[in-house]
Amino acid sequence: MxxxxxxxxxxxxxxxxxxxxxxxxxxxxxxxxxxxxxxxxxxxxxxxxxxxxxxxxLLNASIKLQEEERQRLAADLHDDAGPLLATARLYLNENLVNQDKATQLQAIFQARQIIDDTIQLVRNISHSLMPPTLKNFGLESAINDLFQKISGSGTINASSRFHEYKERLKEEKELIIFRVVQELINNILKHSNSSFIHLTQNVHADKFYLRIHHDGRGIVQSDFDKLNKSNIGLGLKNISSRMRLVQGNINFEKDISQTYYKVTIELPKDEPYQ
Amino acid sequence: MPNLLTIETICFEVLKYSFLVPVLLFLVFYNKLKLRGYVTFSLVAYSLLFFLFLFFDKSLSDLNRHIYTTSYTTIEYIFFSWALLLMIENKRAKQLVVILSILFIIFQVTYFFTAKFKTIDSVPIGIESILIFTYVILLFSEQFKNTKNKYIYQNPWFFIVTGILIYLSCSFFFNILAGIDKESVRGYWFLTYIFETIKNILVSIGIYLYSSKSKDDAKKNSRSIPYLDMI
CATH class of the missing domain: 1.20.5 (Single alpha-helices involved in coiled-coils or other helix-helix interfaces)
Known part of the structure; x- marks a missing residue:
């Protein structure tokens, strides 16, 4: 101062x-x-x-995937259902009335067999679009069913275990998660050359978890992010957009033992549990 | 000295009438500004009141300099803190402004009756400046968290707050030192008029931006009601 x-x-x-x-x-x-x-x-x-x-x-990937799915459906209907129905039609032509009774019965029997095959084919297509087990019995049953079918083929040991699934997720969320699991399993079967796949489900600290372990070749998170940004890996992009839709996360990593690959799907528990 | 006096008189006259700019803008854009709430109203009321203060400066000052300076500081503080209170959105920050303002008013009353008055109420002005700086920091920190994809200088409040900040900080030393050595400060006192005029210009820009913001809001609202003209 x-x-x-x-x-x-x-x-x-x-x-x-x-x-x-x-x-x-x-x-x-x-x-x-x-x-x-x-x-x-x-x-x-x-x-x-x-x-x-x-x-x-992601949007392009999902549009492309949708187109591929449509093409597959169109091919299934055109190449399988179409010829089957055309054959059935041949058996049931106008000349059939002029044939003797034994031939007529034979033709009707053949046509019926073909129509039965067609019904089975349409059912298979429909099930591939929306598995009835998922709709009627939920995610747990649908995933168990899927793993049993894979295991039943004898090429790979597949098992699944749900620890805490007392309340079902919302129907549309179950479908999304099921599709993600399907895509992951498909990738493992196609690329990993693993001898086992094991899926576990549990809930921890307000989160819903699904973990898939396998012992084959796999990817880690950095590979997943890279593939997501590139123009290849349509299936992975589709997984990303589906996970975004349910506000969940997916994480690819190697197990602590560095022997297995682990994929973790994480969802907020409060939102899906209504 | 006559030159300095002339400069001081010119600056004082410019300052005095610069208080009318926000008032005139308010009258011109009344229809748009009436929707903008109390911020513009308080700033216009402040400008009008301080124009009257300066218009009758000599007679009011001669009447009782102590009451005049104290009320000048108090009213200025109330209007500035009120405008900032309206701009701040955070509830806790608002509460802090209210509490500090009540304490400041209590201090002002106590100081008025207890302290010996010299030329100017330096201590209350110093406290007023520090309090307003605090509120400005609160406002800036709040607005930084909430950028809304808009540049800070596109907001009307930015100009108003900048004006207040320039005025109070640049006049700070004048107000503090005027209580110590009146004569030395007197020669440069006209600078405070310039700083206050800058503040009035920036407040006017803020008010104008408020009016153009109302235009934008009106456009947005009309866009959100499609096909209204077809009814």
Whole structure:
């Protein structure tokens, strides 16, 4: 305060220097705020843009997958159901009335056999679109059924175990999770060359978990992220978009023992449990 | 000295009439601004009141300088803190502003009756400035968390707050030192008029932006009701 108590010029100097300091300080603060906020906004915009691009890739993947599914359906109907029905029609032509009774019976029997095969074929197509076990008995039964079928083929040992599944998830969520599991199993069967697949389900700290272990070749999270951003790996992109739909996470990693690959599906418990 | 006096008089006159700019803008854009709530109303009321203060500056000052300066500081603080209170959204920050304002008013009353008055009420002005800086920091930190994809200078409040900040911080040393050495400060006092004029200009820009923001809001609202013209 001694500085302030001296006469005229000293106070003027303090006044001018202090005010100049204040002006510089305020202007610097304002410029800093503007620049900093611009940088933050630019960063946010870049993230939003990247997210948009990612969504576009996922959308394209899902459209492509849908088209592939339609093509498969069209091929099944055209190549299998079409010829079967055409054959049945041949057996049941107008000349049949002019044939003797034994031939007529033979033709009707053949046609019936073909129609039965066609019914079975249509049923199979329908089941591949929406498994009846999933609709009627839930995710646990559908996954157990799927694993039994895989195990039944004798090429791979597949098992599943649900520890805490007293209440079913919402129907559409069950279907989404089932499709994700189907896609993962499909990939494991196709690419991993593993000798076993094991699925476990449990609930921990408000989260619903599904874990798949296998002993073949697999991918880790960084591979999954890379494939998700690239133009290949349609199935994985589809898994990503499905997981996003149920607000869940999927994590690919190697087991602690570094022997097995582990895929973890995580869902918020409060939302699906209605 | 006559030159300095002339500069001071010119600056004072400019300042005095600069208080009318927000009022005029408010009158011109009344239809749009009436939808913008109390922020513009409080700023316009502040500008009008302080124009009157400055218009009758000499007679009011001669009447009782102590009452005049104390009421000037108190009313200025009330309007600034009220405007900032309206801009701040966080409930806790609002509560803090209210509590500090009540404490400041109590302090002002106590100080008025107990402290010996010299030229200017330096201590209350110093406290007022520090409190307003605190509220401005609260507002900035709150708004930074809530960017809404908009640049900070596109908001009307940014100009108003910047104006207040420039005025209070740049006049800070004048107000503090005027109580110590009146004569040394007197020669440069016109600078405070310039800072206050800058504040009035920035407040006017803020009010104008509020009016154009109302236009945008109206457009957005009309877009959200499709085919209304077909009814």
């Amino acid at each position: 001694f500085f302030l108590q001296t006469n005229g010029p000293s106070v003027s100097t303090v006044l001018l220097l202090g005010t100049a300091g204040m002006v510089v300080l305020v202007v610097s603060i304002i410029i800093f705020l503007i620049m900093h906020q611009r940088r933050v906004l630019r960063f946010q915009n870049r993230i939003a843009q990247m997210e948009q691009e990612q969504q576009k890739i």
